[in-house]
Amino acid sequence: MFGKWVKRGLPVMASVCVLMSMAAGADAKELRVLAWQGYADDDWVKEFEAKTGADVSVVFIGTDDEIWAKIKGSEGKDFDLFAVNTAQLQRYIDAGLTTPIDVEKVPNQKTQLPIFNDLAKVKGVMRDGKVHAIPFCFDSIGLIYDTNKVKTPPTSMDVLWDPQYKGKVLAYDNGEHNFSFTALTLGIQDPFNLTPEQMDAIKKKLVDLKGNVLSFYSTADEALQIYQSNDVALIWANYGQQQVKAMKDAGAPIAYVNPKEGALAWLDTWALTSGVEDKELAEEWINFLLQKQIGEQLSQRTGFGNTVAPSANAAPDDKLIYLEAVEDPTKRADLWNEIKAAQ
């Protein structure tokens, strides 16, 4: 009887406490964070709260569209900062939903890895000389190869076309990415804005690739399963280090490389909303997360590359090409169907 009351009562009491603390917090410092799972773990939040005396409330999201709905829906007023990738970030800047960051208030930014610490060279985070977001974590789309079957470590995606690996290549079933990486392989500078001529050339190249491909996979799990029951030498690794980790756990003798012509990669950043209430506290949050220790923990826990400590996701001199919105996704999808239908 009593237990039942406790069970029922506890959530109610908890809610009351939350409401009270919210009311009381009108004066206390408060930080409202919108993030992906893994970007604001409990132990980090507690440490930050202890350090600053602020209350941090984190809302986790599952899709890009969800972020847009939450930020755009409140015109930035419901959150102080949010995690977003560089491709998506552009529409927030366009819509004036971000507040430029004072990099001086984020001293740890200086300690970021060489490929990230010069923000001017990280495509997409700056606009009109102002910093709209600071890189937080990333992953590359590199090449997994079986070290028993591929004796010379490959350096370029070119190897996927190598006739000696005919029928031993696993590629990913997605036209948009395949056009981008093939563009890079063909030496095209901007793989996200292709001219019709470039598309034609890439289409031909992809039809050629088909001849070498055993199958197009959709999930990391599927790729592993195909690898296990077939003679596979090379895998175009859409899921990057997550995929590598799963394969190594399964005992596969594989290695991972980012191609020299540049590896497609996604890069998630922290950005301040236009409705940020305590800008300094938000900047302090970013600075807090850019500690080496937290970066290492992040990589360990998620398999993503962090931007402060070295990880397997990218070597110091690797060239990463951050994904951007492409010129015409529908066109690419249609061409991809034509490629798949080609005899």
Place this chain on the structure above:
Amino acid sequence: MTTERLLLELKAVSKSFGQTEVLQRIDLAVRDGEFITILGPSGSGKTTILRMIGGFESPSSGEILLDGADISALPINKRPFNTVFQDYALFPHMTVAANVGYGLKVRGVKNAEIETRVGEALQLVALRDFAGRFPAQLSGGQRQRVALARAIICRPRLILLDEPLAALDVELRRQMQSFLKDIQREIKTTFLFVTHDQEEAIAMADRICVMNSGHIQQLGSAHEVYYRPASEFVARFFGDNNLVEGRLGPSSGDRRRIETPLGALVCAIDGQPHLAAAPEGAAAYAVFRPEALSLASTGSSEENRAHGLVTGLHFAGAHTLTSIRAGGHEPVNLRLRLPSKVEGVALRAGEAADLYWRPSECRLVLK
């Protein structure tokens, strides 16, 4: 047309399904060209006999001889017999013509010949105009005739008919009975006809084989089975026979007396030597048919007689069945069948009646 030549013989044939013995050492001889009927209540084993002859079942023991050679091991399709099934078993996806021609087709007979013979067979069963129809488009009687045509077209040595008229209504049944009989006369093929209907058996058969519980009770002409029953079962199986129990008295020539509650009755025993040989005092029944009784004496001193009270009258169309309680302190119920008259029969309930019947119409069966 019936010859004494034997076509088929069953010798000591027994059949068991699991623990149940449905036929016990059956001996049966079928004569070439006859119309033989196996008659019995359901469960008597009559259909099992037919199915064993057809090859659908094999005997547990015993032999089945065709022209003296054992065919027990011969598969169905090698036996020169054809069957008319109870529900006709016409092939629903074939036309009447294809159904009838099936037996020739599978034997590789040329199409032209098949066509001719199918035409003849359909002519015989008066279904020539129905050749292109499907079975589902025919009435029950028509299907019956198709099944018959299909069975006779292969000119089998024997046609097996498994209660083929059971599904038809009474009028159609009568027609089909005489139709079958006519066909049998025309094609001169041996028919083995299984039925549970006594009247049907009597109307059609040259010989009737009466079966009960896996045994043959009697084998003989319709007349014999009807008028000279060999056992109490047969006596009771055909209609409203009067059976009066008693003890055998002395015999003289073709007559034997029996002491009954009605007094001493004289019964005919000609052709039944075992009755002459039975010891005096043995339990037996006097058997006489309701239509053998009359209300007036013909004057013969040998006539059997009984006196009783009319207890009931049952008008049944052509005749009226009258119940009479006869005898003294051990009364016996007798049935009397009188021709119906528009003004009613000469008897009224409660009246006394004197009954007479000739010894030749009174038979004996041992108890």
Place this chain on the structure above:
Amino acid sequence: MSAVLRQSGAWPARIAVFAYPLAFILFPLAAFLAYSFFWTEHGTMSYALTLGNYQRFFTDPVFLPVLWQTCVLCFEVAILTILAGYPVAYFLAGLKGRKRYVLLMLMLVPLLMSYVIKIYAIRSILGGNGVLNRTLIWLGVIDDPLTFFVFNLNAVLLTLTVLLIPFAVLPIFLSLERIPRNLIDASADLGASAAQTFLRVILPLSLPGVVTALTFVFVLAIGDFLTPQMVGGQSGFTFGRIIYSQFGTAFNWPFGAALSVILAIMVIGAIAIGTVFGRDRSAGR
């Protein structure tokens, strides 16, 4: 009075009877049909009506050939399932008593399993160093792994066949079971051998079941995009995968809807043909 009450009481039930199919079958289908007349540009839906999606289907060199190939493939699958399923059904129908239903149930057990898991299982059997190849090598039948059933149309054919065999067995079994025993007796009685009885009586009478099975399997196969996707490799491209890509990667719902409508018409056509040929001619008066 009570009749009126009873009738009015039945109304909610009657409405429900019609409302469920309406809500869950007809409405989605109508939505598809409606969507197929819209169009998109750069990911934005336009609700202005157009026949452009259908025009594109008939003029683009990709779609018609793929649809044709898919139909051929699915028809082959249907034929293979019949060839494999008929003997099974025949065997089951020939069993007596409880045994046949127990075995039938056992055969249907795979239908309870997840479709994806079955594909995974088949894929690990068919793989280059899968169970089948390793067994053949171990037996010394072959020296190197065979590849003609690995990630190509043959694999799709084989996998779909294996997955769909139960759908072929069931209708054939039911049609065989419906054949009265005495028709088979009658055939033998008229002098037919076992083979003649099968060809002239059993097979023709089971044809409605065969046609049903053919239609069943064809329809199920043509709507399947997962199997070609997972075992088809680079050459196993089917119409279902095109439709899937329109909804998945291309975000071109209207065109995907148009392709779906076309597929639905194909399926309805297949069922109609199946109904005509599968009709039991003898049953009608």
